[in-house]
Amino acid sequence: MTGRRKRLIISTAALVGIGALLTGVLAFVQWAEPKWEGEPYPVARPADTAARLDRHTQTVYDALDLPRARLDDHDPDQGLKADPSACRRRGLQHKLDDYQDPPPSEPHVVAVQENWTLRGVPRSEAAPALERVRRKVTRLGWKVIPGRPYPDTIGLVLEHPGTGDRISLMTYPEDGLNVSADAACAKYPSGTELDRSDVPLLPPMHAPERLRRDPAHSPA
Incomplete structure (x- = not known):
């Protein structure tokens, strides 16, 4: 395996890892935000x-x-x-x-x-x-x-x-x-x-x- 190809594989793996991390963070925020903010009360006259x-x-x-x-x-x-x-x-x-x-x-x-x-x-x-x-x-x-x-x-x-x-x-x-x-x-x-x-x-x-x-x- 050439050094160039090895660096490409490492970079790709890093990008995949970062993407997975960001996806996890986003999913956590989407889960946590409603719990932090609380469910809004319904509106009624x-x-x-x-x-x-x-x-x-x-x-x-x-x-x-x-x-x-x-x-x-x-x-x-x-x-x-x-x-x-x-x-x-x-x-x-x-x-x-x-x-x-x-x-x-x-x-x-x-x-x-x-x-x-x-x-x-x-x-x-x-x-x-x-x-x-x-x-x-x-x-x-x-x-x-x-x-x-x-x-x-x-x-x-x-x-x-x-x-x-x-x-x-x-x-x-x-x-x-x-x-x-x-x-x-x-x-x-x-x-x-x-x-x-x-x-x-x-x-x-x-x-x-x-x-x-x-x-x-x-x-x-």
């Missing part, structure tokens, strides 16, 4: 999400079929809420944020929630009512999420396989039944109307419509 959750809880109320139940207007958690504190920053670059109390939230990202409570629902009526909800909502494609309610309570949690929305029902002591719906965190688009705290404004809550239309069904 909070008002649209709130309206969707309101429809979910109205469906639940209709399925409960509790005509004697009253709306608890004194429930401090009642209403629709856009919660920025529920949405953490994603990615390995923010891993140290977990050690802060509280951890910082992702800017312009909120989780929309709806909550209301019925009164006048004894345990003897709550159990069959939750079973009616389970049957109706699972027929619509929702999945039951297994879990243990608190002692002396009855609970039901359902999740929509497409949106990830969750509906939760739980009895309260004496005669209360709480209904809540939650959507996953989502980034709101530019131009979203905000309140004075820079939190997205949401439309009024309508569910359960019959009780909101008829003051006689709300406790004094």
Whole structure:
């Protein structure tokens, strides 16, 4: 083998090695960048999400079929809420944020929630009512999420396989039944109307419509 040919073989091997190294580096960067940056939150209008959750809880109320139940207007958690504190920053670059109390939230990202409570629902009526909800909502494609309610309570949690929305029902002591719906965190688009705290404004809550239309069904 001549010296020239030997040098050519060595140069070719070196180029192949460099190419393989660069390919490996590129593959590593492509693998590592999403983990470092974190998966971006989906984009959704909070008002649209709130309206969707309101429809979910109205469906639940209709399925409960509790005509004697009253709306608890004194429930401090009642209403629709856009919660920025529920949405953490994603990615390995923010891993140290977990050690802060509280951890910082992702800017312009909120989780929309709806909550209301019925009164006048004894345990003897709550159990069959939750079973009616389970049957109706699972027929619509929702999945039951297994879990243990608190002692002396009855609970039901359902999740929509497409949106990830969750509906939760739980009895309260004496005669209360709480209904809540939650959507996953989502980034709101530019131009979203905000309140004075820079939190997205949401439309009024309508569910359960019959009780909101008829003051006689709300406790004094």
